[in-house]
Every structure is written in structure tokens, then in C-alpha cells.
Amino acid sequence: xxxxxxxxxxxxxxxxxxxxxxxxxxxxxxxxxxxxxxxxxxxxxxxxxxxxxxxxxxxxxxxxxxxxxxxxxxxxxxxxxxxxxxxxxxxxxxxxxxxxxxxxxxxxxxxxxxxxxxxxxxxxxxxxxxxxxxxxxxxxxxxxxxxxxxxxxxxxxxxxxxxxxxxxxxxxxxxxxxxxxxxxxxxxxxxxxxxxxxxxxxxxxxxxxxxxxxxxxxxxxxxxxxxxxxxxxxxxxxxxxxxxxxxxxxxxxxxxxxxxxxxxxxxxxxxxxxxxxxxxxxxxxxxxxxxxxxxxxxxxxxxxxxxxxxxxxxxxxxxxxxxxxxxxxxxxxxxxxxxxxxxxxxxxxxxxxxxxxxxxxxxxxxxxxxxxxxxxxxxxxxxxxxxxxxxxxxxxxxxxxxxxxx
Numbered sequence: 414x415x416x417x418x419x420x421x422x423x424x425x426x427x428x429x430x431x432x433x434x435x436x437x438x439x440x441x442x443x444x445x446x447x448x449x450x451x452x453x454x455x456x457x458x459x460x461x462x463x464x465x466x467x468x469x470x471x472x473x474x475x476x477x478x479x480x481x482x483x484x485x486x487x488x489x490x491x492x493x494x495x496x497x498x499x500x501x502x503x504x505x506x507x508x509x510x511x512x513x514x515x516x517x518x519x520x521x522x523x524x525x526x527x528x529x530x531x532x533x534x535x536x537x538x539x540x541x542x543x544x545x546x547x548x549x550x551x552x553x554x555x556x557x558x559x560x561x562x563x564x565x566x567x568x569x570x571x572x573x574x575x576x577x578x579x580x581x582x583x584x585x586x587x588x589x590x591x592x593x594x595x596x597x598x599x600x601x602x603x604x605x606x607x608x609x610x611x612x613x614x615x616x617x618x619x620x621x622x623x624x625x626x627x628x629x630x631x632x633x634x635x636x637x638x639x640x641x642x643x644x645x646x647x648x649x650x651x652x653x654x655x656x657x658x659x660x661x662x663x664x665x666x667x668x669x670x671x672x673x674x675x676x677x678x679x680x681x682x683x684x685x686x687x688x689x690x691x692x693x694x695x696x697x698x699x700x701x702x703x704x705x706x707x708x709x710x711x712x713x714x715x716x717x718x719x720x721x722x723x724x725x726x727x728x729x730x731x732x733x734x735x736x737x738x739x740x741x742x743x744x745x746x747x748x749x750x751x752x753x754x755x756x757x758x759x760x761x762x763x764x765x766x767x768x769x770x771x772x773x774x775x776x777x778x779x780x781x782x783x784x785x786x787x788x789x790x791x792x793x794x795x796x797x798x799x800x801x802x803x804x805x806x807x808x809x810x811x812x813x814x815x816x817x818x819x
Contacts, residue, residue: 428492
């Protein structure tokens with residue numbers, strides 16, 4: 414197969430992740446929890462991040478979901494996109510919650526005034542929008558015009574949405590034209606790439622369960638990537654979303670489009686409860702592990718209140734509390750070290766786990782003692798800062814106003 418130069422596209426930013434231009438092709442997935450279940454959703458987001466996911470999408474189909482996003486976004490290690498269904502007010506509420514991007518389906522929100530209202534708000538907030546054309550929910554007028562579902566109909570749907578956005582001077586756009594039929598999906602993206610320079614999000618929608626879904630998605634996504642088309646990808650599988658992230662990472666690595674990693678290091682965003690400079694510790698840890706062949710997932714968390722639970726899928730992690738570092742393995746507290754020794758402790762534990770395994774590493778310590786110390790520091794932080802350190806309650810008040818139309 415001929416490998417083409419990557420198509421030049423505009424670059425946008427989804428949170429801190431650049432999409433398009435010469436940015437690395439990013440990996441996306443979507444949570445399958447109810448977004449109102451804040452803790453459950455965050456655990457899944459951290460598991461996705463540990464598996465290599467760069468951006469995570471969460472459904473925002475009701476007011477409770479938008480309120481959940483207000484609590485999820487400031488605690489997520491990766492940018493969050495709100496998936497909007499039929500109610501344009503949910504898009505406004507999601508932006509009030511602080512999401513880093515939106516996904517709109519032109520087949521679901523059809524009134525021009527609603528589309529432009531969302532785009533205007535997104536323009537003012539500098540929130541990018543993915544125009545997510547889906548073969549299964551194409552506008553009936555286009556379906557009739559083209560005599561069925563065709564690549565031309567899907568491309569026209571995307572261009573119509575862009576035209577509405579342009580009327581309100583909004584251009585922070587990425588586009589997808591997904592279908593469950595692989596040849597149709599490939600042709601739609603090829604045609605779209607000829608008429609726009611907005612970044613493209615690749616995927617085969619409703620690819621199905623493993624292994625067939627994996628094969629279908631790989632066939633479609635890899636064909637386009639090898640032709641230089643595509644800036645961000647998602648495997649849409651009937652499976653644990655972590656499998657989607659892993660598949661995306663493996664595909665990009667196998668095509669030479671993402672650098673292979675040894676340690677996968679994830680870190681929470683810094684918030685009002687963080688007891689350390691999370692970015693500094695994460696950077697020092699990344700540098701310390703750079704030349705070590707240790708294929709583990711490691712988390713650096715700002716505080717011990719939520720850190721071990723949110724990042725429990727990581728092989729190893731550390732969270733700060735009361736000027737100490739609390740080490741945890743698969744979510745279990747195992748040791749306490751001085752704050753100044755956090756990075757060194759991570760290296761020691763990672764080396765031991767790599768050589769002897771998780772069970773052996775946990776067996777060598779008194780986990781009950783470590784948990785008691787973590788609980789003590791956790792309670793101290795909660796007493797000092799309260800439960801709503803990220804001021805989510807204030808956002809929820811504004812979200813309810815948006816939903817009510819006030």
C-alpha cells in the first residue's frame with residue numbers, strides 16, 4: 414500500500430491536547446457509565462487514560478449528567494468532551510460545566526437557530542465542536558435527496574453544519590462522517606478530505622463486539638491513516654471502552670504514527686486540594702523513567718482524598734497528603750514516604766513490581782498501616798478544604814439556569 418503524506422489540516426485544541434496540523438494523532442474513547450455517577454465515571458476515565466486514551470467523551474443527555482460533568486471535569490486527567498443528543502440546551506449546560514469540547518450530531522439537532530446558539534456560546538468560550546455525522550441518523554431530507562445513505566449525503570450534512578457555524582464566525586471545528594459499512598465510511602472520509610481542511614476524527618460506528626468489531630474498525634481507520642487522512646481516532650466497540658483505547662494505541666504504534674512508550678504515566682489536574690505541584694512531580698517522574706524498560710501504568714495524583722480510588726486501574730501510583738506521599742498499588746495503599754522522596758519511591762516500587770509482580774510487592778508491607786495513615790491524611794484534607802474544593806456547586810446553579818432557559 415502506498416503511504417501518503419499526512420493531509421494538512423487546521424489545528425485546534427481540545428483542552429491541552431492539540432488536534433490537527435502536525436500534532437500527534439490522538440486517541441479517543443467514550444465512557445459507558447451514567448455521567449451523573451461521578452465517581453464511577455472518573456474511575457473509568459482514569460482507566461482509559463492509563464490505557465493510552467488522550468480525550469474522553471461523556472454523554473450529556475440530561476440535567477443530572479451536566480451537573481455530573483461540573484464535578485468530573487476538574488478532576489479528570491484528560492480533556493472531556495460532552496456528547497449531545499437531541500437537546501441543544503444540554504450543550505449550553507455542558508459548556509457551563511467546563512467541558513473541553515462538544516460533539517453534535519447534525520441528524521439530531523436540526524433547527525438552525527439552535528445550532529447557531531450553541532456555536533455562538535462555543536465561540537465565546539473557545540470550546541471546539543465535533544460535527545459528528547452518523548450514517549444511522551442522517552437527516553431524512555438528505556436521505557431522500559440522495560436515494561439512501563451515501564458518502565455524498567454524509568459529506569453534505571457536514572458542510573451544512575459548517576455553514577451554520579460560519580454564520581456566527583465559529584471555526585473551532587473537527588468533523589467525522591462515520592458509518593458501520595466500512596467501504597462507505599472510507600469513501601465518505603475521502604470525499605470530505607477533498608473539500609475541507611478542518612481536522613477529521615476517524616471511526617467505524619457501531620463496529621460491534623470483539624473480534625469482528627476490532628477487524629472492521631481497523632480496516633476502515635488504518636486504510637485512511639495510510640492515505641494521510643485523519644487527525645484523531647476512536648474504536649467504537651461493543652466492549653469495555655478500555656479495549657478501545659488499547660486498540661487505538663496499538664494501531665498507531667504499529668503504523669509508526671505514535672512513539673512506543675515504556676511507562677505510561679498519567680496525572681490528575683491540579684486543584685484546590687492538591688498538596689504538591691502535580692505537574693512538577695509528573696515531569697520529574699517521566700524524566701526518571703525515560704530510560705527504564707518498565708511497561709507499567711503509573712499515576713501521580715494531587716491528593717489522597719480521591720487519588721487512589723480514581724486511579725485504581727494503574728499498576729502503581731502516588732498521592733499527596735499532609736506533606737507525605739501515599740503509595741498505592743492497584744488502588745490499595747501500601748506505603749507512606751516523605752514528600753521529597755516521592756519520585757524515588759515510585760522508581761523503587763516500579764522496579765520491584767516489574768521484577769517480582771504485584772502480589773509480591775503488596776505482600777512485603779503492612780497495608781493496614783498504610784491505609785490508616787492515608788485515612789488520617791484524607792480526613793484532615795476534607796476538614797481543611799471541604800468536599801467542594803473545585804466549586805462545582807456554583808457551576809451546578811448556572812447549569813440549572815441554562816437547562817431551565819433562564
